[in-house]
Amino acid sequence: MGRLTTRQLASKRGRQKPGQRSGLQPGDMLQDRYRVVGTLGMGGFSSVYQARDMRFPNVTKLCAIKEMMISAPDPQMRELTIKSFEREASMLAMLDHPAIPDVSDYFTEGDRSYLVLELIRGKDLEVWLEDKKEFLDEKTALDWALQLCDALDHLHSQKPQPIVFRDLKPSNIMLDHYNHIRLIDFGIAKVFETGNKGTMIGTEGYSPPEQYRGQAEPAGDIYALGATLHHLLTRQDPRLEPPFTFAERPISNVNPGVSANFEAVIMRCLAYDPKDRFPNAKALKEALLAISQFAPAAEATAGPEMSSAAPADTVSAKVHADDSIQVKPLWVFKCEDEIRRKATVARGMVFVGAYDNNLYAINSESGEFVWKFPASDSVGGSTPFVYEDAVFIGSADKHLYSLQAANGRMNWRFATNGPIYSSPNVRFDHVFFGSDDGFCYAVNANHGRQAWKTNAYSAVRSTPFVDEDRVFFGTEGGYIFCLELATGKIKWQSQAKRAVTSSPTVADADIVFVGSLDSTVYALDASSGWVIWRFRTRRPIISSPVVHDGAVYIGSSDGSLYAIDMDTGRQLWAFETEGQVASSPAVWGGSVYFGSTDGNLYSLGLKRGELKWRFETQSPIISSPVIVDGTIYIGSTDHNLYALPA
Amino acid sequence: MNESAAYDPDELKKNEQGQPEKSARPENEQTPASEPGSGQQELISIIGHADDVSSNEGPTMRVATRCDLGAVRERNDDSCLVFSSEAGGHFPMLPFGLYVVADGMGGHANGHIASKVASRVAARHILNKIYMPLLQGESAPTHPIQEVIVDAVQAANVAVYQQDPDSDSGTTLTVALVLGRRLHIAHVGDTRLYLMGDGEFKPITTDHSLVQRLQDVGQLTAEQATIYGYRHVLLRAIGQEEEVEIDTFMRLLPKKGKLLLCTDGLCGLVSDKEMQAILEQDISLKQMVDELYDAAMSAGGYDNITAVLVDFTQ
Numbered sequence: 001m002g003r004l005t006t007r008q009l010a011s012k013r014g015r016q017k018p019g020q021r022s023g024l025q026p027g028d029m030l031q032d033r034y035r036v037v038g039t040l041g042m043g044g045f046s047s048v049y050q051a052r053d054m055r056f057p058n059v060t061k062l063c064a065i066k067e068m069m070i071s072a073p074d075p076q077m078r079e080l081t082i083k084s085f086e087r088e089a090s091m092l093a094m095l096d097h098p099a100i101p102d103v104s105d106y107f108t109e110g111d112r113s114y115l116v117l118e119l120i121r122g123k124d125l126e127v128w129l130e131d132k133k134e135f136l137d138e139k140t141a142l143d144w145a146l147q148l149c150d151a152l153d154h155l156h157s158q159k160p161q162p163i164v165f166r167d168l169k170p171s172n173i174m175l176d177h178y179n180h181i182r183l184i185d186f187g188i189a190k191v192f193e194t195g196n197k198g199t200m201i202g203t204e205g206y207s208p209p210e211q212y213r214g215q216a217e218p219a220g221d222i223y224a225l226g227a228t229l230h231h232l233l234t235r236q237d238p239r240l241e242p243p244f245t246f247a248e249r250p251i252s253n254v255n256p257g258v259s260a261n262f263e264a265v266i267m268r269c270l271a272y273d274p275k276d277r278f279p280n281a282k283a284l285k286e287a288l289l290a291i292s293q294f295a296p297a298a299e300a301t302a303g304p305e306m307s308s309a310a311p312a313d314t315v316s317a318k319v320h321a322d323d324s325i326q327v328k329p330l331w332v333f334k335c336e337d338e339i340r341r342k343a344t345v346a347r348g349m350v351f352v353g354a355y356d357n358n359l360y361a362i363n364s365e366s367g368e369f370v371w372k373f374p375a376s377d378s379v380g381g382s383t384p385f386v387y388e389d390a391v392f393i394g395s396a397d398k399h400l401y402s403l404q405a406a407n408g409r410m411n412w413r414f415a416t417n418g419p420i421y422s423s424p425n426v427r428f429d430h431v432f433f434g435s436d437d438g439f440c441y442a443v444n445a446n447h448g449r450q451a452w453k454t455n456a457y458s459a460v461r462s463t464p465f466v467d468e469d470r471v472f473f474g475t476e477g478g479y480i481f482c483l484e485l486a487t488g489k490i491k492w493q494s495q496a497k498r499a500v501t502s503s504p505t506v507a508d509a510d511i512v513f514v515g516s517l518d519s520t521v522y523a524l525d526a527s528s529g530w531v532i533w534r535f536r537t538r539r540p541i542i543s544s545p546v547v548h549d550g551a552v553y554i555g556s557s558d559g560s561l562y563a564i565d566m567d568t569g570r571q572l573w574a575f576e577t578e579g580q581v582a583s584s585p586a587v588w589g590g591s592v593y594f595g596s597t598d599g600n601l602y603s604l605g606l607k608r609g610e611l612k613w614r615f616e617t618q619s620p621i622i623s624s625p626v627i628v629d630g631t632i633y634i635g636s637t638d639h640n641l642y643a644l645p646a
Numbered sequence: 647m648n649e650s651a652a653y654d655p656d657e658l659k660k661n662e663q664g665q666p667e668k669s670a671r672p673e674n675e676q677t678p679a680s681e682p683g684s685g686q687q688e689l690i691s692i693i694g695h696a697d698d699v700s701s702n703e704g705p706t707m708r709v710a711t712r713c714d715l716g717a718v719r720e721r722n723d724d725s726c727l728v729f730s731s732e733a734g735g736h737f738p739m740l741p742f743g744l745y746v747v748a749d750g751m752g753g754h755a756n757g758h759i760a761s762k763v764a765s766r767v768a769a770r771h772i773l774n775k776i777y778m779p780l781l782q783g784e785s786a787p788t789h790p791i792q793e794v795i796v797d798a799v800q801a802a803n804v805a806v807y808q809q810d811p812d813s814d815s816g817t818t819l820t821v822a823l824v825l826g827r828r829l830h831i832a833h834v835g836d837t838r839l840y841l842m843g844d845g846e847f848k849p850i851t852t853d854h855s856l857v858q859r860l861q862d863v864g865q866l867t868a869e870q871a872t873i874y875g876y877r878h879v880l881l882r883a884i885g886q887e888e889e890v891e892i893d894t895f896m897r898l899l900p901k902k903g904k905l906l907l908c909t910d911g912l913c914g915l916v917s918d919k920e921m922q923a924i925l926e927q928d929i930s931l932k933q934m935v936d937e938l939y940d941a942a943m944s945a946g947g948y949d950n951i952t953a954v955l956v957d958f959t960q
Contacts, residue, residue: 272863568896
């Protein structure tokens, strides 16, 4: 998707071929003295030419001539414009600073005014940035910043009025052949151009907010200098980004070679309120000198906290080796085999199925074994569900079991015609679950009698989601079903290209979210089954989504946990791990928790996906965490069930 | 197997307790392994569809529009387009409403052409991809709805841009699609969509304007914004470049309420409070849009004035 959102102005047009507009041509004479030799740049209302001063006929004395169109139609305005221009030109002629080119002449011819300046040979910083592919280093940036400060200080110290440069940006800063900074093109030109009926588009990204209110103060030049440095150090052109978003795009996010102190100085230059910036160029210069005493990138401390605006764009964070803070488990319980599914916590106990055919019941506080129930085959594919005083679980031995939670004795069991890998969901006194025999079942929780069953034509391994009057689930054949709760009658079915193992979740806004092995997260209208949006990841999705506060959280085998805006399907952020994320996330207390096959359990911030901590287990985590009362219970394929503080 | 047998209410009384089996351990099914993602083709289609899915359907929608010159401009650069459909009977269709406004940028570029092209190209895309298939008997759209409306606005962008790539030609564009109870919006520029319901009257879209951005960073108060000289500077518009960034929104509509789409010739001159007061009166929709128009004229009528007002009730 193209990143261009604002229109580029003068600079882009400046690269147009000369002669496209009616400008001066080589050979044209001005004032009978200056012969135009070429065009250096063309803008909307002004152009710069290279000319030869024929006052010295025997040598080629070159100069730069800036031409400005007087756009006022009536004679009085014209008069005023010319006078104001002449005043500015005179002021410039009085300046004496190595960075500021000499003004040698000014005049008006026809409907254009001209300023004759010293010709600077070199490269402007915009071209310099295009030519150079790496980041600008801090040492050079400081050097240039100091030179610019010095020039600004000179301008701002003028009496009776400080001179505001007004148009500081990389294309107005040149590096001459001696590597000195030279300012060109003083801001006599306007900040932006207007269309005929006052509808305009685009802004110059280096101008401070107050300049759009018509206020041009020295503090505005400080802002523009900060914006220029930001661009040079990040290579992000502010004209292509939403205006005034420097704080949302910290330099250190993009360029790790910049010290925290330098970044802080630049960010202060970019404060929205002029009063919060450096009061003048002198103060900025002192701050910069202080930094240049230290070697750049000495302190590796975190950058300063800026505005609280959360980045609207994608933020990706990689796992760093030194980020693991030691989190100590409250207890660890070893099962006889891998734990691949979520545990259930209720009535002071943790119930979890392991791949060893046993359903374990463990005391949730102490981690002590209470009982285990052996099925004839694995119960590891199903997550137990506790309802009143019974715990329900499916087994690969084709049965759904109802056991007494206190002691594990069987109440009843219900036979299907295929292994059960789906996890049961119990509501309204009925157990809803699927089987590999292709059916979705509704069985009375008290006595185990079937209420209905519906043929979904392929294995049902996801956990059904049950709301007031509907049941939703996915199948291995790639379908998403919506059934009527009371009767099991099909309301609609929707199809993905690959299996839907993930369990659907329905949000308040009547949307069903589910992931598929076709790598896509789907948002469907719960009433009609129509797809509202889809979000593609790079690899199959087994994880089930969790919805919280307008965002959908889901993992993918491409290794990332994604946070997606619930309404629009736009990515809020993504966090990359070194394994696959088969685990479904859990949200608790401002954080989202999930496991990865890289063996870690992660805790991330909800809004921005920043890593809070991670806990290492010895082998891949495929199961999903469950959190009750501030304790996280998670099983790993290292056979352990862990209880961790949230 | 015909699953309609499964919902026989008498089933509830049947006793089908499972029999304990001593069968041999069955072959293990494969565990749900992740297959390598070969290619990204997915297709969404609906197959079976119970007849009464549309019983909790959608609201009845009525609409009134006004799209006028204003007091100062010589030409109307705004465009609007409205398309509503209902189908009853044994096979009812979800109520369908498409509402579009566009404000062409003035100047040397033909704003009136840009806004017309944008609104019609977007509408055509949505009608072709969503409405026509439904009319032809498909049970669901073949593409996700948000994608269709974004593609529609992108198509509008390309159409306006290609009309004259070297010119400044451009327009805003706000497209609202109501399908049953769900409102989908795709939007670029400073035209606005307001939602009135549950006692509130609020804009859903955000303006892509300099003046909004200045307010966002605290450099302009809402009051100052109304008199700010550069009110019309847009940060994004249709037709300026080959691709444009498009905002999307989605809401579940309340049971009863109104939608107001308007150009800044209305919402830039008349306060939200005043508009809300007009819409809360017990008068016809037509009278409401006329009053909105009058309010904008009283405030000076400096720009073209467009209002598309939709009333929905379940």
